[in-house]
Amino acid sequence: MGSRLHPGEGILDDRGAFRTHLQPLRRFQKYIRRRFSLQAEFRRLDAVHDLIELVNLFFDEYADPNHVYLVGASEGGLITALAVETYPHTFHGGLAGCGPVGNFRRQLNHFGDFRVVFDYFFPEVIPGSPVDIPEEVIDEWDLVYEQKVKDAIRAAPHATEQLLRVTCAPTDPWDAASIEETILGALRYNVLATNNAVDKLGGQPFDNRKRIYIGSKDDFRLNRQIQRVRADEAALDEIASNYETSGCLVSPLVTIHTTRDEIVPYWHEPFYRWRVFTCGSGLLHTNIPVFRYGHCNFRVYEVLVAFAFLVFQVTAQELIVADSVLPDAESQSEFLRLAREQGLQPKIVPRSAL
Secondary structure: OEEEEEOOOEEEOOOOOOOOOHHHHHHHHHHHHHHOOOOOOOOHHHHHHHHHHHHHHHHHHOOOOOOOEEEEEOHHHHHHHHHHHHOOOOOOEEEEEOOOOOOHHHHHHHHHHHHHHHHHHOOOOOOOEOOEOOHHHHHOHHHHHHHHHHHHHHHOHHHHHHHHHHHOOOOOOOOOHHHHHHHHHHHHHHHHHHHHHHHHHOOOOOOOOOOOOOOOOOHHHHHHHOOOOOOOHHHHHHHHHHOOOOOOOOOOEEEEEEEEOOOOOOOHHHHHHHHHHHOOOHHHEEEEEEEEEOOOOOOHHHHHHHHHHHHHHHHOOEEEEEOOOOOOHHHHHHHHHHHHHOOOOOEEEOHHHO
């Protein structure tokens, strides 16, 4: 047969050994919210430890399943990769979506670079420094400063074009609105996450002293006048020790990533692939690219195909999916088509048949 998936009851093996009914799961979710603080901040090492505790709590409360899969997106994608690398006997496989798994230090530099280049082309739009954000800017970002950024880039399209060229920030060529989305997204992370990063990392992690910026109408002037920043060694040491993946896998890891991700660039995937290759774990990692703009901009059936691939790697079983998971015929058809492209043969059956 195969591993089964349907809403509210989770994954079942052939013997039905693991069945999570909806009401107990809701009670467990309420307990999680009370027990764990999962704010969007730089606490990745703590988050991995929290997941281990969470799995143990689940075992104590319900059952010891045959397999435990970890799935996470964005920052959760990095946590997924770190947890699967570090605790392969707890997590039998992981699915990491659009996560900064390839090079976390470079990810932080990505946000810092965008901010210093923006400040070069649009000085005084955002007060403060790219590495020290005033609390007033953080508090008023949504209500005040997002609009200031919009007004600035609309008033200076040539500067906006250069900003995107220099930073290599992806947009959707068929959607002009994606220009603002890309710019606001990158700046939002710089504004809202920088001070927290400095606090959690024990120092300032952005460094562009040796960076050469190209793509403007006057690169010589750009590189002479752009703000230069030096990272604190303590922050770099903390990143290297606790925030970088190793690529050394014992359990399978599937990564899925949009190729025009404006927040966590797709270049993380070849970077991570190189880590996996140098560690000798190439057969345990699979990347599934999604050729689309947007951060974590996946269709449900695309994520389900990635999960089906993970289940097959772990169990050598095809996934059996309840039709209520993909309720319309188009998504079911696309799911089966993409699955076949990955060499899979999952089945979609009525929920009552499971």
